Amino acid sequence: MSDTATVTPAADAATDAVFAVRNLWKVFGPKAETVPGNAELTGLDPVELRERTGCTAAVRDVSFEVKKGEVFVVMGLSGSGKSTLVRCLTRLIEPTSGSVEIDGEDVLAMDKNRLRELRRHRASMVFQHFGLLPHRTVLDNVAYGLEIQGVARAERREKAMKVIEKVGLEGLEQRRPGQLSGGQQQRVGLARALAADPEVLLFDEPFSALDPLIRRDMQEEVVRLHREEGRTMVFITHDLSEALKLGDRIALMRDGRVVQLGTPEEIVGSPADEYVRDFVRDVPREQVMTCRSAMRPVDSDADEDTKGPAIAPDATVSEAIEAVARSGFPARVMDGARCLGVVDHEQLLGVVAGVTPKGAAGRGGPAAKAGPSIRKEVTGEVAS
Amino acid sequence: MATATASTPVRDTGIGALLRRRAVVKLLLLAVVAAVAVPILNAKWASGAWPEALTVDVSEPLTKASDWIIDNRDSHWLFTYFFGHISNAIVLSVRGVYLVLLAAGWAGVTVAAGAIAWRVAGLKLAALATAAFAACGLLGMWVPTMQTLALMVVAVLASVVLGMLLGLAAGLNDRIFRMMRPVLDTMQVLPAFAYLLPVVLVFGIGVPAAVLATVVYSAPPMARLTALGLRGADGGVMEAVASLGATARQRLLSARLPLARKELLLGLNQTIMMALSMAVIASVIGAGGLGDRVYQALSTVDVGQALAAGIPIVLLAVVLDRVTGAAGERLGAHAEDNSPLRGWRGWSIAAAVTLACALAARFADRLEWPTSWVVQIAEPVNTAKDWMVDHLYTGVPVVGGTADWAAHFTTYVLDPIRDGLQGLPWWSVLLIVAALAWVIGTWQTALTAVLAMAAIGVLDVWNASLDTLSQVLAGVAVTVVLGFAIGIAASRSKRLEALLRPVLDVFQTMPQFVYLIPVVALFGVGRAPAVAAAVVYALPAVIRITTQGLRQVSPAAMESAQSLGATSWQQLRQVQLPLARPALMLALNQGVVLVLAVVVIGGLVGGGGLGYDVLAGLARGDLATGLVGGIAIVCLGLMLDRVTQPTERRAKKGA
Amino acid sequence: MRVRTRVTAAVAGLGALVALSGCGKADMSKQASPYANAAGAKTVTLSVQSWVGAQADVAVAEYLLKEELGYRVDKVQIDEIPAWDALSQGRVDAIMEDWGHPDQEQRYIKDKKTIVPGGGIGVTGHIGWYVPTYFAKKHPDVTDWKNLNKYAKDFRTPESGGKGQLMDGSPSYVTNDKALVENLDLDYKVVFAGSEAAQITQIEQFAKQQKPFLTYWYKPQWLFKKVPMTEVKLPAYKEGCDADPAKIKCAYPHTPLQKFLNADFAKNGGKAAEFLKRFKWSEADQNEVSLMIADQKMSPEDAAKKWIDANEAKWRGWVPK
Structure with a gap:
């Protein structure tokens, strides 16, 4: 697949980069498409931007790559744009500008069918509020992804059963989501995403609606799955300890920008700015x-x-x-x-x-005090 | 003392004060407008009733249109190639269903009803359904029941299909939704009676017209709830489905529609209930069946016969409501169904039993309900009624008789209100409408209300409309007083509420038409019985909304009032009533809408006013008069709804 | 591609619809009731008018059609004028008793030729204003319209307000009362009871209390046997004095009541049509049956049976062999 990738300076990296995101913008509001290209506007902070244009920039000029087999965590507080960002990856939200590539293929250029293929086979998502179909049994929920792919009933049930076992839901397959606990429901969500055997799993704050204890179980489940299958994962969270626990690399977002991208250690050890420093202050370093x-x-x-x-x-x-x-x-x-x-x-x-x-x-030390240009350099350096 | 000081600041800073202040501003503005406009209007046209100069005579063009339609019905392409096919299709389908029902025989139909209820709603309702159908037979109403059922089946299917299509369009498209919503909302508040004439104009009297009127009347709730259900689909689920790569059709069929299934079932329930209500009223335009029996009996003041036909209607309503309602609840409950009869097995058993019974009846040559099994209730009922007429109508010591009450109500309540309204200068009526609507709602609602009222004047049915309005006002006043009182009592006593609940349940499912029967027996004919029927019809909804509203008052507020030592009267007056205000407004709004619906039907029992115009128009084949009456009813309904409409409205109609 | 399948589906659906509905013209003016002929028998649909006399006609006709000729009879209650339309469309086969509707006769019999006269029913109808005999005896001069204003206060009711009440029945009945009250300068208000039955109830109530009342009423009517009433003389009827409805100043005519048949039915209706054409009885006979139905509250069927059992000589001739 790499031979179809456009040749870029980073082409050597394309072979092991699953997602490559460059200068991605997502702006909500009237005439949103004019914002990213307007140098005057891109420099504004969110409040000014809204006053000037009525637009909100949820994702601003974000670039990163997700390498094959890694757990890539996007972390930020609510409103930082992380959930929007992950939805841009499979165009659940249409980006305003920039580029997204999956295995070197331009996602934004995909037509409907191709995009559907992407969602069906290459990237599955697990949601914060599970997004299960309440009228279907656990089994049918898990098999749902296969059903819409047109997989025959017997086959998809068999596959779904396997996944159900994998996530530890044996015996519950005839229940309906309403009869399950939150943790169990999220296991169903996870199983549904796994059933299609995607290349990448996208997690959108999957465990933030769960109790702390169950959350830990689920985190361990993800760690285990990752260890066993080595599947690439993009994990969105607002929970720093979760990010540090799961992430091979972490992109820390604030107001739509990635303020720092690095390994947990780099984030904790060398915060790029005061914001990050504040953020990681209480981490047991x-x-x-x-x-x-x-x-x-x-x-x-x-x-x-x-x-x-x-x-x-x-x-x-x-x-x-x-x-x-x-x-x-x-x-x-x-x-x-x-x-x-x-x-x-x-x-x-x-x-x-x-x-x-x-x-x-x-x-x-010195990097932390540096202005935006240096910060970019930092992220760029880490990314490449 | 403590509560007084505690509640005063709350009241002054709360919505009440704001509303009051805003209301004052609005009223002042309106007064300014009035001060300028009234002298001009008064100078140009006299005060008093609506000026002749401002009326438009629509009856001539309408009569011409009606004549043209009658003359061209068998020749013009519009009829032969369009309406004719619709009419044909309806006749064919009603006939088809009717023949199937007859072929199944009484045994087949009764067992089928029980079996369906069993599968959908459990054993208890199955027993109820079976008993209800058997009762229809026992009362000697089997054939009319089947006729009504056949008409209902076709009308409900058509309504559901139409409603779902409209609902789909509105549910998936914002623009259509925004356009359709006010129309659907409005259609829900219009009295069933208003729908009869337009269809008669085109289709003439008969089953096609009746079916179409029923469809037009009962499709809106389906459309409305479908749209709301589709729009209300859990965004998270929809996103998850999209993220799995579902196509638009898959998203709709496998997620959005199933997610809306509760609303869809509620819509089905409402559609069925409204269809039944209309199918009965449509007897006035030739629907046949049970409604026709009631109609015939009412026109001969044969209370016994009316009751014999009315009971099956009530039973049908209760069964249909409970079964569809129970189906909805079952969907909501997550109980695991582990019985060996779940799914297709249960259904096939049900089908097999039904088939066996139908065949058994067929071979026993017992398709028709055996005459010897018919219980004649008409005679004893009429005897009882005669006794009542003899002993309760008039001259009962101390309390007086029912007829005396009716006469007093007419003389001391209805007449003064009517004469008062009709004596008011026309512009002042408009001003009052504007003021009320604006204070309670927004300037848009006020504008609609005033325009609707003005339209009544323009159509030259000012006096008849005010007559109807006077009955509505009197009815609403009684309804609200009784409803609030009972509602408050029920909200404070669990026991009373438990007693009331089944009664209200039954009353709320009964078609409007049925209420006319007992009031004619009690009060004879005239405006008073029409108002009484309206009150009885509207009361359950008002009681229910009031009770719920009071019950839903935040327990925290009640607790804090209690902790401050408020007496229960203080709690009611200072905490519950103010906090339940939206619910009370809603109860008022519903009361007005429901009272109007029955007051116009009251034309059948001598209620006069607009309902009489419609009936007279139908009876004399003078569709122009009838249509104008119908339009005026629509306007009056619009006006009354807007005048009492607080900002938010209710999803479900009271009946 | 999906658009194409959708279009194909739509076209196919439309085609199916057209095919189902018969590929062409659908004359909605020739559609019978869906409930008619349901059991496969020969069916006659009769219009039942709301007054009891007409119910008596229909009950007897129904019984004979069923028992003697083996027809199934459907009854449809329709008001008078809509009944003409229904008769023209064939939704009804016959009207048993019509009190005279010149406009409709012009339109349907002369112009459209969809309805044919079925001969008289044998009863002459007369509409008039009546006061109870107990009142007329006390105040004999009330029976002249000129003195009505004198008694207006006696006829006052809550519904009529300050004026005297002239009670009318169903709005669908032939009535000139509003014009009459105006043109004769009477201090009265026409109050519609809404239906004949409502009117009867009120009359009976008045009678029970021996109260005075003035009512629109008509002959033949069984109620006269229970509540004797005396007619108030209105200015005499002359041919053509009721030509302009707005200017009427005269009494109602005496009308021989007519039967009307749907034209197709009259031609192809076989014995049923023949029977209905021959059906003709007397005022006394009709009243006998009416009284059984309305006063003794017998079912129309039982009342008809009783009369038929007792009067075979009278009806035998109506039944074609």
Whole structure:
């Protein structure tokens, strides 16, 4: 499929990028289509924009790529445009401008049939409020996607049963959605999305309507599914801990823009601006940050490369703390037999306290104060 | 004291004060307009009744049109190629259904009714349905019942198809919805009587006209509820369905329509009830069946016969309402149906039993209801009625007789109101209408109301309309007083409510026509019985809305009032009534609409006014008079609805 | 492509409709009632008018048609003038008793030729104004219209307000009363009871209380046997004095009541048509049956049977062999 992709500077990346979104805009309101191209208007903040044009820009100039097999989380508070963004991916909401590609194919250029194919086979969505058909049984709900594809009754039921088992709903297939708990309903929603065996799963705040305990179960379910199948997922959430828990990479949105895009560690460790910093302030950083970013170069004079507990570069800081506390020595960050660096009390405490000790490998401080142009650079760099 | 201080600020800052202030502004504006306009109007045309100069004589063109239609009905292409086919199709389908019903025989039909009710609504209603059909036979009304049923089946099917199509269009297209909604809303408040004449004009008296009038009358609720149901489909579900790649047709058929199934069933229920109501009234234009028996009996003041035909109507109404209602409730409930009879098995058993019974009756040569099984209730009822006439009509010590009441009501209530209205200068009537409508509603409703009232004047039926209006006003006053009183009592006593509920249920499902029977027995003929029938008809809806409105007052507000030590009277006056105000307004609105509906039918029992014009027009073949009367009824209905219409309106009609 | 299937479907549906309805003209003026002939028997549809005399005619005719000739009889209640239209369209086969409608006769018999006269029913009808005999005895001069104004106050009712009440029955009946009251300068108001039955109820109530009343009434009518009434003399009827309805100043004529048949039915109606043409009885006979129906509250069928059982000589000749 990659050979049909338009040749772009990033063409080498196209092979493993499922979704490629570039300069995407979604503006609601009168004459919305004039806003993205108007430099004067694009610079306005939301309030000014509404006063000037009566338009609301839900998604403004967003670019990112979703790589094959990753869990890509879009996070933001309500009204940040994240739900609009995910709907633009399959054109449930028609973007105003920009481009969306799936496996290198231009989604915005698709005709009705092609788009339907995309929705039927390549990208399925799980919704916050489940979106189940109340008049159908669980089985028929799960099989619904297959039914509209025209799959024969016996076959689709068989497939649906398999998926139902996979999400742990055996025995409930003859119930109706109204008879299920919220968590069970969302499992049905998940099963319905899985039944079509799509390339990408899109989640729109799937667990925010659930109780905390059930939410955790469901998150683990998603983690498990991802581990087992390695399916690409785009996950929308307003819950930072959920984002950090699930996301391979996180795009943090505010007022329609992506303010930072990076791994959980990058977001937590090097917030791009005050907003992000505020956002991640209460995160237990030691559980997100890895030793790789916290470590400092080895001081061979102090025999640090031989003494102290060995720890993997991807181990979290909290694991390192435990090791350091137990041994009393700085821990060695070992990549195989090679010692990449060490973490000692100072680094570890620095991570916990949220200050960057001298000599740490992480990027941080100056970028946070940088203006929008630099921020873009940051996101661009991470994306490529 | 505490409550007084607590409630005063609430009242002053609340909606009441705002409304009052806005109302004052509106009234002032209106007064200014009046001050300028009235002297001019008065100078140009006299005051008093609507000036002759401002009337338009429509009866001549209408008579010409009517004559033209009669002369060309068998030759003009419009009739032979269009209306003729419609008429033909209706006759054929009614006949087809009727023949099927007759072929099934009384046993087949009765068992079929029971079987369908069993599958749709459970055993209890199955028993009710079977008993109801058996009762129709017992009363000697089998054939008329089947005729009414045949007409109903065709009319309801046509209404449902038409209503669904309109509803689909309006449900899927905003523009159509915006255009159709006010029309449908308005059609729902118009009295059934107003629909009769236009169809008679084109189709002449007979079953086709009756079916069409029924369809026109009963399709709007279906269309309305279909549209509302489709529009109300859960956006999340629809989005999910779209996200799975459903085509537009799949979205509609597999999601949007099933999601609206509750509304669709409610629509079906309302359509059936309205169709029954109309099918009975349409006996005036040749519908035949049960309504015709009532009509014939009423015209000979044969209360016994009227009752014998009226009871099957009531039974039919109750059964149809309960069964369709229960079907709707079953949909809502999520009880798992694990009985071995669910789905096709139950249905096939039902079908088999029905078939067996029908065949058994056929081979036993018992297709027609056996004459020996007919219970003649007409005679005892008439004896009872005669006794009543002898003993209750007049001269009963202390309380007086029913006829005396009727005479007093006519002399001391109806006459003064009518004479008062007719004595008012015409422009002042318009002003009052404008003021009321504007204070309660918006300037649009006021404008519609005034225009409707002016149209009545232009059509030169001012006095007859005011006569009808006087009856409506008197009826509404009685209805509202009684309704609010009973409603308040029922809202405060669970026991009373429990007692009232089944009564109200039955009363609300009865077709308007049936109410005329007992009032004629009690009060004889004239305006008073017409008003009495209207009151009885409108009362259940008013009681129900009042009770619900009072019950729905936020418990928190009640609790806080209680905690402040308010007496129950204080609670009612200071908390419940003000908070239930929208419901009370709605009750008033419904009361007005329903009273009008029956007052015009009251023409059948000597009610006079517009209803009489319509009937006289029908009776004399003078369609011009009838049509003008019908249009005036529409205008009056519009005016009354708009005058009492608060900002929001009700989804369901009271009956 | 979907549009095309839709168009095809629409065309097919329309085609089916046209095919079903007979591919061409549909003359709605020749459609019988859907309930007619339901049991496969030969059926005659009779129009029943709302007054009891006509019910008596129909009841006897119905009974004989059923029992002697083996027809099935459908009855349709229609008011007088619409009944002409229905008769012309064939929704009704016969009207048994018509009190004279010149306009309709002109239109349907002379112009459209869809209705033919069926001969007289044997009864002469007369409409007039009546007061109860008990009142007339006390005040003999009330029977002259010139003195009516003197008694206006006696005839006052709640419905008539300050004037005397002249009670009319159904608006569909032949009546000139409004014009008469105006042209004769009477201090009266015409109040419609709404139907004949309503009027009878009121008359009976008045009679029970021995109250005075003035009513539009007609002969032959069984009620005279229960409530004796005396006619008020109006200015004498002369041929043509009722030509202009607005200027009428004279009494109602004496009308031989007529039967009318649908033209097709008269030609092809076989024995039923022949029977209905021959049907002719007397005022006394009609009253006998009427009284049984209206006063003794017998069902029309029983009343007819009773009369038929007792009067075979009278009806035998009507039945074609």
